[in-house]
Amino acid sequence: MSKLDDSRERPPDAPKVYEFEAIYAEYVGFVWRCLRNLGVPDRALDDAAQEVFIVVHRGLCGFRGDSQLRTWLYGIVRNVAYKQARRVRRKDRAEPLDEQLRSRAPTPSENAEDAQAADFVRRFALGLPEKKRELFMLALVEQFSIPEVAEMTGMPLNTAYTRLRAVRTEFRAALLRHRGAHESTG
Amino acid sequence: MNRLDDDEALILEQARNGLGPTSSDERRLLHNVLVQIALTPVSPLAQSVGALPKSPWPLRIAGSIAVIGAVALSGGLGYQKGWEAGIAQKTRHGTHEKAVVSAAPPIVDATPASAPPIEPAPPVVRMPPIERRSEHEAKSTSVSSAVRVPSASPAPPVALGLDEEVRQLRRVERAIREGNPRLALVLLEELDQAMPAGQLLEERRAAGIMANCQLGSGDAVSNARVFAAKHAGSAYLTRVIGICGLESERNSAVPGTNSEIGRLK
Numbered sequence: 392m393s394k395l396d397d398s399r400e401r402p403p404d405a406p407k408v409y410e411f412e413a414i415y416a417e418y419v420g421f422v423w424r425c426l427r428n429l430g431v432p433d434r435a436l437d438d439a440a441q442e443v444f445i446v447v448h449r450g451l452c453g454f455r456g457d458s459q460l461r462t463w464l465y466g467i468v469r470n471v472a473y474k475q476a477r478r479v480r481r482k483d484r485a486e487p488l489d490e491q492l493r494s495r496a497p498t499p500s501e502n503a504e505d506a507q508a509a510d511f512v513r514r515f516a517l518g519l520p521e522k523k524r525e526l527f528m529l530a531l532v533e534q535f536s537i538p539e540v541a542e543m544t545g546m547p548l549n550t551a552y553t554r555l556r557a558v559r560t561e562f563r564a565a566l567l568r569h570r571g572a573h574e575s576t577g
Numbered sequence: 578m579n580r581l582d583d584d585e586a587l588i589l590e591q592a593r594n595g596l597g598p599t600s601s602d603e604r605r606l607l608h609n610v611l612v613q614i615a616l617t618p619v620s621p622l623a624q625s626v627g628a629l630p631k632s633p634w635p636l637r638i639a640g641s642i643a644v645i646g647a648v649a650l651s652g653g654l655g656y657q658k659g660w661e662a663g664i665a666q667k668t669r670h671g672t673h674e675k676a677v678v679s680a681a682p683p684i685v686d687a688t689p690a691s692a693p694p695i696e697p698a699p700p701v702v703r704m705p706p707i708e709r710r711s712e713h714e715a716k717s718t719s720v721s722s723a724v725r726v727p728s729a730s731p732a733p734p735v736a737l738g739l740d741e742e743v744r745q746l747r748r749v750e751r752a753i754r755e756g757n758p759r760l761a762l763v764l765l766e767e768l769d770q771a772m773p774a775g776q777l778l779e780e781r782r783a784a785g786i787m788a789n790c791q792l793g794s795g796d797a798v799s800n801a802r803v804f805a806a807k808h809a810g811s812a813y814l815t816r817v818i819g820i821c822g823l824e825s826e827r828n829s830a831v832p833g834t835n836s837e838i839g840r841l842k
Contacts, residue, residue: 415607420597427596437606440598444610454754502595508588509595531589533597566584 409447414460419444421533423466428473428516428528432479439475443467465529465543515565519558524552529557614749663737666812742775749784760786783813790821797821 409521411455422443423436431439512532522544529540530551541551598606666707745768752761765785768775775781786804791799805814818824 412607415610419606423598423602424593426598437602437609440606440612441609444606445613447612448614469712496712502591505591505595507595508591511588512592529765534589550794564583567589571583 411444413450414447414451414464415444418464422464424532425465425468426472426475428513428524428532430476430508430517431472435475435479441515442471442475446471461539462543469525483546511565511569517550519561521558522546523554523558523561526554528561530555531559632765646759728738739776742772742777746780746784749781749788751786753787753791756791760789761785761788762792779808780813783808783811783817787818787820790817798823802826 393407419440422440426436426439426443427433443464447464447531450463450467516527516532519527525544526540528542530537533548535543537551538548540546540555541548544551546554745764749761749764749768750763752758761784765781765788768781782804786797786801790801798821801817801823804817805810805823808814811817
């Protein structure tokens with residue numbers, strides 16, 4: 392087997408070749424977390440993530456530019472997540488958010504504290520309106536810079552800064568309540 | 578940094594770990610995606626292009642070209658019928674004798690200009706051969722055993738049946754139709770290694786020539802001429818001619834006869 396990007400007749404000025412598996416390895420965590428924070432229930436995660444990467448695979452042709460890749464990838468994630476969320480809403484219209492988010496017990500390989508933190512963050516994210524949720528997820532959870540987030544979401548930069556301040560305040564308040572509740576029960 | 582900042586950073590860090598996939602999630606997902614990619618029929622091409630959200634301009638252009646390519650594929654579909662017919666004929670006879678297609682070869686208008694777009698550097702996809710297995714087996718088998726990652730030392734040839742050869746060739750053909758000649762060549766190489774003495778060698782040769790023509794390889798056109806000379810009655814000849822740009826040579830010869838193409842060298 393020849394090396395895959397060691398193409399036999401690759402023109403000298405050919406743009407960068409994206410290897411699907413390299414993209415998968417780099418972005419699978421990002422895709423998975425975004426899908427969860429955008430409201431895809433755990434039972435539908437596999438299907439949603441699979442759909443994302445199949446669309447990525449089909450669309451990779453002619454792609455160039457790292458920041459564009461990230462923006463494009465997030466666009467796919469967002470589309471798939473909202474499609475899945477619609478599907479789930481149609482399917483179990485009566486299911487309350489708590490049921491959808493019912494925490495699964497952490498597997499032996501998962502850290503219990505990580506699972507608890509994930510549960511808290513996810514509940515907080517899903518309680519936010521859509522735009523704020525994206526901002527929270529990309530800027531605070533994924534730690535992209537605000538200009539990157541603005542590019543990925545198509546949000547004006549100043550709006551992104553303003554919203555982030557508001558989201559951060561809300562998150563701190565929620566975290567204080569969370570800690571307080573834990574300390575009083577603990 | 579005050580306590581809340583520390584708390585905030587800590588809980589976000591923990592949440593990142595907790596929200597992410599486990600390593601078994603990652604392996605299972607990759608396996609499923611690769612299987613899906615290998616087995617999904619090509620028809621959702623337009624659908625997939627349509628599904629691309631707010632794609633950046635190179636993709637939008639690629640998408641538009643792909644739609645044009647899909648139109649051009651109406652000829653390609655004719656070719657596909659020929660391809661399937663050729664394979665079906667071979668499958669029926671179970672032999673690698675030269676395919677003599679009694680029906681006229683499919684009419685293909687795919688000139689180089691209307692052929693699917695050839696990106697300068699299409700994505701390179703590691704496409705491990707997916708072994709035939711039942712759905713249950715596929716689900717219960719670990720990725721490491723189900724997916725053979727290409728390695729530097731080629732795997733020893735294994736005994737594959739005609740069915741498997743047909744399946745692999747369909748993947749090759751799909752890659753060519755999707756304008757992904759590098760993937761087609763990789764798949765062909767895998768097939769050659771796994772099954773050096775298959776029954777569909779003419780089809781492999783045609784596919785290899787088409788992929789190389791799509792890539793613009795130096796000797797691709799001359800190989801196409803040789804193929805045309807050797808396989809004047811081949812069901813794949815029209816497609817080879819279309820992709821490799823031998824239409825003008827055919828027109829300058831006695832029009833409409835594959836045997837005349839065969840004399841072009």
